[in-house]
Amino acid sequence: MTSLPITLTINGHRHELEVEPRVTLLDALRDRLGLTGTKKGCDHGQCGACTVHVDGERVLACLTLAAQAEGRTVTTIEGLAREGELHPVQAAFLEQDAFQCGYCTTGQIMSAVACIREGHAGSDEEIREYMAGNLCRCGAYPHIVAAVRQAALEVQS
Amino acid sequence: MTVHNIRVGESKRGDASDGALAQTVGGRLSRVDGPAKITGAAKYAVEQQLEGLAYAVLVESTIASGKVRAIDTTAVQAAPGVLQVLTPETIISLKTASDWFGTPPPDKPYCPLARDITFSGQHVAAVVAETFEQAVAAAALVKVSYDETPSIVDLSDGKAGDGIPIDAMTKEWGDAQAAFASAPVRICAAYNTPREYQAPMEPHGLIARWEGDQLTVWEPSQWLDGMARTYAEWFGVPFENVRLVSPYIGGGFGSKALALGHGAVAACAAKMLGRPVRLVMTRPQTFTGYGGRAATRQTVTIGADTQGKIQSIVHRGINETSIDGMWVEPLGSVTSIMYATPNFSSKQNVVRVNSVVPGAMRAPGENPSAFGIESAIDELAYEVGIDPLEIRLRNYAEQDPEAKKAWSTRQLREAFAVGAERFGWARRTPEPRSMRDGNQLIGWGVAAGTYPVRRAYGEAIVRILADGSVEVESSSIDMGQGTYTILAQTAAETVGVHADDVVVKLGDSHFPRAGVAGGSRLAGVMTGAVYKAAISALDQLVGLAISDPRSPFHALQANTLVVANGRIASPRGDGPDVSIAELLKSVGRDHIEATGDTMPANSTAEDRYKNYTTIAMALPHTEGDYSRHSWCAHFIEVRVDEDFGTVRVSRVVSALDSGRLYNPKLAESQWKGGIIMGIGQALLEEGIVDRRHGRIVNNNLADYLVPTNADIPDIEVISVGIPDLHSSVLGGKGVGELAIVGVAPAIANAVFHATGKRIRDLPITLEKLI
Numbered sequence: 014m015t016s017l018p019i020t021l022t023i024n025g026h027r028h029e030l031e032v033e034p035r036v037t038l039l040d041a042l043r044d045r046l047g048l049t050g051t052k053k054g055c056d057h058g059q060c061g062a063c064t065v066h067v068d069g070e071r072v073l074a075c076l077t078l079a080a081q082a083e084g085r086t087v088t089t090i091e092g093l094a095r096e097g098e099l100h101p102v103q104a105a106f107l108e109q110d111a112f113q114c115g116y117c118t119t120g121q122i123m124s125a126v127a128c129i130r131e132g133h134a135g136s137d138e139e140i141r142e143y144m145a146g147n148l149c150r151c152g153a154y155p156h157i158v159a160a161v162r163q164a165a166l167e168v169q170s
Numbered sequence: 171m172t173v174h175n176i177r178v179g180e181s182k183r184g185d186a187s188d189g190a191l192a193q194t195v196g197g198r199l200s201r202v203d204g205p206a207k208i209t210g211a212a213k214y215a216v217e218q219q220l221e222g223l224a225y226a227v228l229v230e231s232t233i234a235s236g237k238v239r240a241i242d243t244t245a246v247q248a249a250p251g252v253l254q255v256l257t258p259e260t261i262i263s264l265k266t267a268s269d270w271f272g273t274p275p276p277d278k279p280y281c282p283l284a285r286d287i288t289f290s291g292q293h294v295a296a297v298v299a300e301t302f303e304q305a306v307a308a309a310a311l312v313k314v315s316y317d318e319t320p321s322i323v324d325l326s327d328g329k330a331g332d333g334i335p336i337d338a339m340t341k342e343w344g345d346a347q348a349a350f351a352s353a354p355v356r357i358c359a360a361y362n363t364p365r366e367y368q369a370p371m372e373p374h375g376l377i378a379r380w381e382g383d384q385l386t387v388w389e390p391s392q393w394l395d396g397m398a399r400t401y402a403e404w405f406g407v408p409f410e411n412v413r414l415v416s417p418y419i420g421g422g423f424g425s426k427a428l429a430l431g432h433g434a435v436a437a438c439a440a441k442m443l444g445r446p447v448r449l450v451m452t453r454p455q456t457f458t459g460y461g462g463r464a465a466t467r468q469t470v471t472i473g474a475d476t477q478g479k480i481q482s483i484v485h486r487g488i489n490e491t492s493i494d495g496m497w498v499e500p501l502g503s504v505t506s507i508m509y510a511t512p513n514f515s516s517k518q519n520v521v522r523v524n525s526v527v528p529g530a531m532r533a534p535g536e537n538p539s540a541f542g543i544e545s546a547i548d549e550l551a552y553e554v555g556i557d558p559l560e561i562r563l564r565n566y567a568e569q570d571p572e573a574k575k576a577w578s579t580r581q582l583r584e585a586f587a588v589g590a591e592r593f594g595w596a597r598r599t600p601e602p603r604s605m606r607d608g609n610q611l612i613g614w615g616v617a618a619g620t621y622p623v624r625r626a627y628g629e630a631i632v633r634i635l636a637d638g639s640v641e642v643e644s645s646s647i648d649m650g651q652g653t654y655t656i657l658a659q660t661a662a663e664t665v666g667v668h669a670d671d672v673v674v675k676l677g678d679s680h681f682p683r684a685g686v687a688g689g690s691r692l693a694g695v696m697t698g699a700v701y702k703a704a705i706s707a708l709d710q711l712v713g714l715a716i717s718d719p720r721s722p723f724h725a726l727q728a729n730t731l732v733v734a735n736g737r738i739a740s741p742r743g744d745g746p747d748v749s750i751a752e753l754l755k756s757v758g759r760d761h762i763e764a765t766g767d768t769m770p771a772n773s774t775a776e777d778r779y780k781n782y783t784t785i786a787m788a789l790p791h792t793e794g795d796y797s798r799h800s801w802c803a804h805f806i807e808v809r810v811d812e813d814f815g816t817v818r819v820s821r822v823v824s825a826l827d828s829g830r831l832y833n834p835k836l837a838e839s840q841w842k843g844g845i846i847m848g849i850g851q852a853l854l855e856e857g858i859v860d861r862r863h864g865r866i867v868n869n870n871l872a873d874y875l876v877p878t879n880a881d882i883p884d885i886e887v888i889s890v891g892i893p894d895l896h897s898s899v900l901g902g903k904g905v906g907e908l909a910i911v912g913v914a915p916a917i918a919n920a921v922f923h924a925t926g927k928r929i930r931d932l933p934i935t936l937e938k939l940i
Contacts, residue, residue, distance in 0.1 A: 014250065044302060047372050049217035050210015052420070054371045055453040059871040062371055083853075091209035103208040107200050107494050110839045115207030115651025116371040116420030122208060137884070145880035148871060150421050151650050152846030154882040156839065
């Protein structure tokens with residue numbers, strides 16, 4: 014299969030890549046660019062561990078081809094903290110102990126940032142519903158809800 | 171080397187609970203590995219970026235029973251990027267390794283790729299290519315033909331039979347059959363649990379790299395030393411030649427404790443190719459690449475008097491195992507200890523089916539065992555017309571009924587009392603279908619859980635460094651239980667520094683040894699080892715301060731000194747007050763180092779090897795004068811839609827006795843996680859077998875339903891434990907496995923209260939209710 018040259022803008026940095034058209038954004042991030050903060054849990058869009066932002070919206074990197082992200086703005090977990098300051102969602106996850114093994118966590122955080130931005134963090138029930146696409150087998154859900162609730166208040170204030 | 175070594179103080183914490191009090195054992199310190207995990211900096215095992223990495227993909231059998239007739243790899247060899255095709259014919263030969271008890275293996279070769287097929291999804295070939303995408307595409311071109319034979323798909327298969335009696339599981343006292351026959355109240359029921367899967371979010375996989383006869387394996391592992399032993403035995407190299415690296419583990423729940431066939435395939439490929447090889451299972455492969463929880467069947471009969479006092483329990487159980495492997499899920503483990511009974515009998519068989527050999531999943535044994543007895547006692551409560559909480563107190567076991575020994579600690583009565591109070595149990599109306607909210611039937615259920623305290627030995631190094639910070643090293647692991655954090659707290663409190671100034675390094679088999687992170691034993695084992703090493707390092711530090719002529723304390727002629735907040739001073743407050751760093755500088759030392767272990771003093775090198783690489787030396791929980799267990803009581807509310815039969819868990823209050831908690835913040839998280847996995851077990855989780863081919867048809871995260879955020883209400887957990895020094899050096903008992911035990915029966919009992927329907931077959935899905 015012929016490789017094609019693409020340029021990806023990730024966390025504000027431009028990356029030139031030669032990839033086959035079938036390479037997913039997830040594998041490009043993890044295997045080609047060393048950005049392993051985005052996790053692979055199922056590779057089929059079922060678990061949410063690979064959630065990143067493309068043009069500010071949450072997408073599953075395993076269901077997105079790398080080539081589809083060309084010309085768009087990609088943000089991964091590595092680009093969330095600004096100048097060493099944790100994003101309010103990250104700080105809330107730590108404070109509320111909203112994770113255990115940590116493997117779904119980066120996807121949860123990217124989803125939570127978008128969930129708040131979408132205006133879907135208005136109540137615990139709404140948070141549960143709009144965070145339901147991110148599985149956590151350690152069972153941190155009640156603490157994830159608490160963290161998103163806390164961060165939503167901080168972001169809005 | 172990549173291990174977790176972020177200093178807590180280097181990142182913004184922003185948590186008031188991380189103050190001085192949080193830093194010691196028992197404090198609510200936030201996870202010290204948290205900053206790495208929330209920023210994406212934490213590199214999990216297969217995320218190492220290595221030069222020349224090649225990618226392997228497995229090919230699996232599509233029949234459940236028979237023989238591989240031929241494997242046609244012609245098209246594969248011609249596919250772009252393919253470096254190697256492994257089949258039973260081309261893969262290098264390995265030696266059979268010993269099992270986890272250390273039993274010497276049969277002297278025969280081991281091939282991780284099968285010619286004889288005993289289950290669907292067995293590894294039969296593997297393809298290695300330059301890129302992951304090329305390996306995936308080429309693996310799809312492997313053509314395998316089979317001679318298929320009839321298979322036994324599961325326990326309900328007519329060919330399955332009654333199985334093999336496991337005599338070691340038999341527990342009997344009194345005359346249970348006669349006492350049952352003469353009891354005025356008798357209940358008898360059968361309880362079933364299906365195949366369930368650990369489904370950790372991080373799929374199993376590894377990177378294997380050979381340098382000469384030295385093998386490095388980056389692999390998520392609950393047991394570095396045990397897995398290193400297996401790799402060493404497979405390849406016939408010394409144990410020291412194998413290094414397992416596992417800095418973070420994306421969930422295990424029992425499934426990542428052993429080296430498995432896919433690991434052997436990757437290590438063979440790396441050796442044959444002379445390049446590092448990465449192999450990660452696809453999510454569907456994780457349903458057959460190792461075993462989940464075995465399907466189980468139990469019958470529980472209880473004979474009681476008219477006041478609900480138990481006179482006899484007769485229990486029979488079976489679990490499935492594989493055609494050529496043996497897994498025993500101890501189904502009588504809770505049945506035999508939860509309630510006082512003068513007469514008891516429990517026996518168990520295992521039944522061979524065409525499945526991968528089942529494995530450990532969160533509280534193996536105790537979990538399905540509790541579903542049986544904790545459902546049955548609820549049935550008895552209704553039979554005699556007694557409150558389900560009251561009947562549990564009426565049959566409270568004041569000592570271990572099986573071992574006839576005192577409990578080390580058993581705060582179960584307290585758990586019932588505190589849980590009932592917080593839940594509001596007294597407001598429950600006993601009649602089924604008597605509580606409702608519109609078209610929702612409301613049910614309140616209670617059940618107890620327990621898990622034994624498994625004890626073993628561990629070792630650790632504690633170093634006090636020139637800058638006054640402290641470093642801890644151990645080959646134990648953190649898969650989310652909080653090992654990094656509680657060991658930092660233990661070293662901090664013992665040496666007398668802040669936890670912020672402790673760096674804990676785990677997950678490398680070249681560090682001091684540790685046994686398996688399983689059976690909820692690691693925290694108790696490793697806090698003990700770090701405590702001993704830290705005491706020894708502190709003694710050295712104080713000794714130097716008192717006796718070294720260059721020390722500012724030398725003239726003081728003190729017997730001892732106090733170390734606190736990283737500073738050394740006289741206990742009387744007279745004399746100098748210097749930092750640890752200043753003292754080490756004054757005496758010309760760049761560090762102090764101490765190794766501590768909890769092994770018996772006369773242990774030989776062979777004892778140590780056996781202790782850390784097998785489970786043969788674990789201490790029985792009934793050793794000596796006491797019987798040691800964790801305990802819990804779950805109070806759960808369900809809402810059942812009367813028209814649709816959908817069940818939602820709407821409220822959970824659980825009171826738990828895990829002894830002393832080393833870090834309540836993290837222990838509460840583990841408890842809630844166990845409860846949530848229990849909700850999945852009760853309502854959602856079931857491996858569905860295709861009856862024609864013996865395949866798990868829902869072998870993915872969209873069809874094997876684990877709980878989502880929207881399935882889970884807020885959960886209240888309450889600690890009722892007290893320090894138990896018979897169980898561990900610092901007084902803790904097990905945390906991680908306990909909380910799942912008893913959740914499923916509490917939900918089944920609540921569903922009965924809501925609907926009047928007793929569901930004895932998990933999961934409780936809507937078609938069973940309408």
